[in-house]
Amino acid sequence: MSEFTPLSELGEFGLIKLIKDKIELRHPSTVKGIGDDAAVLEPQEKQIVVSSDMLLEGVHFDLTFCPLKHLGYKAVAVNVSDIAAMNAKPTQITVNIALGARFTVEAVDELYEGIRLACENYNVDLIGGDTTSSRAGLVISVTAIGEVAKGEAVLRSGAKENNLICVTGDLGAAYVGLQILEREKQAFIANPEMQPELEGKEYVVGRQLRPEARMDVIHELKERGIKPTAMIDVSDGLASELLHICSQSKVGATIYKDNLPADEQMLETAMEFNLDPITCIMNGGEDYELLFTVPLEDYDKVKNHPDISIIGKITDASEGVNLANKQGQAFPLQAQGWVHF
Ligand code: ADP
Ligand code: MG
Numbered sequence: 001m002s003e004f005t006p007l008s009e010l011g012e013f014g015l016i017k018l019i020k021d022k023i024e025l026r027h028p029s030t031v032k033g034i035g036d037d038a039a040v041l042e043p044q045e046k047q048i049v050v051s052s053d054m055l056l057e058g059v060h061f062d063l064t065f066c067p068l069k070h071l072g073y074k075a076v077a078v079n080v081s082d083i084a085a086m087n088a089k090p091t092q093i094t095v096n097i098a099l100g101a102r103f104t105v106e107a108v109d110e111l112y113e114g115i116r117l118a119c120e121n122y123n124v125d126l127i128g129g130d131t132t133s134s135r136a137g138l139v140i141s142v143t144a145i146g147e148v149a150k151g152e153a154v155l156r157s158g159a160k161e162n163n164l165i166c167v168t169g170d171l172g173a174a175y176v177g178l179q180i181l182e183r184e185k186q187a188f189i190a191n192p193e194m195q196p197e198l199e200g201k202e203y204v205v206g207r208q209l210r211p212e213a214r215m216d217v218i219h220e221l222k223e224r225g226i227k228p229t230a231m232i233d234v235s236d237g238l239a240s241e242l243l244h245i246c247s248q249s250k251v252g253a254t255i256y257k258d259n260l261p262a263d264e265q266m267l268e269t270a271m272e273f274n275l276d277p278i279t280c281i282m283n284g285g286e287d288y289e290l291l292f293t294v295p296l297e298d299y300d301k302v303k304n305h306p307d308i309s310i311i312g313k314i315t316d317a318s319e320g321v322n323l324a325n326k327q328g329q330a331f332p333l334q335a336q337g338w339v340h341f
Helices: 007-021 068-084 105-122 173-190 202-209 215-223 238-249 264-272 277-283 296-303
Strands: 030-032 047-056 089-099 125-133 139-148 164-168 230-233 252-256 290-294 308-315 321-324 330-332
Touching: 007 105, 007 125, 030 125, 047 068, 068 089, 068 105, 068 139, 068 215, 068 230, 089 105, 089 215, 105 125, 164 296, 173 202, 173 264, 173 277, 202 264, 230 238, 238 252, 238 277, 238 290, 238 321, 264 277, 290 296, 296 308
Parallel strands: 089 125, 252 321
Antiparallel strands: 047 139, 089 139, 164 290, 164 308, 230 290, 252 308, 321 330
């Protein structure tokens, strides 16, 4: 007997019950979660922020190397990252899934294990969703709802000349992590006896498979009395995100090559693949760090934060958006976000 249960055995309602029975609700603003025609929320004098992201098998993830638990976690984390980038706190999520026929009950349970873990870590309630079948691959779409005090939301459009440009964590690792996973997949296809070689690559692979939203930084900025003037999360690579801030704020920017935060393992791996580490940082994507600008007066407040790098400054729009090297030469930035099509 197989240890896997086909979806047909449970049916749609059985599956939803399985999901619902393991859900814990944490927020007083959640009046009614899963189980009715719609969820009911009761926000407390806050502004509400909403963001959605859709992940498609074969486009955004590859189930040959992405464990379902990680995928569930990542689907939530990338949405929480968008809420964080608004300077808001996530409160609820909904999850829509389209499942191929080969999916089993155990597989859905594993996916939701990751979703539940993310709900716990980011303190959000899963309040609903939709379940359908898919003739292509797995589709998972998450909508995150968050709250922010009136006037505290941070848009992409608020950067001002002479603001400092800051970024959290390090960049480029998720991209080189993906190169490792693709390489190991090809090796496995060529020889299924092969075990993947991931030793010494745990960090970069982890950055690809299980990113974290930087809610920690949002809380710390608040504690330090820092309110960014503009903010965006780094999902498509630093270059493209900085260009978004600059075009929406109608400003220019100069960032300094030497100030870009890079992890040792990312640098090593980039070398192995003959990739320019600066390209990985600028155009890699999926880092889910926060890129934000602060007034110059906040310099002392950000400079000693171990997880924030000051990478440049906002200039007048006429100066353009540039990457400068040690010799003072500046090169205009190219947007090169992820191409899905
Ligand atoms: P309807 O027919 O009104 O769309 P459903 O049977 O699809 O109702 O959903 C019943 C309840 O289960 C609703 O509260 C819905 O939000 C929730 N739900 C359905 N699918 C999911 C899912 N994949 N994840 C979480 N909640 C779900
Ligand atoms: Mg439905």
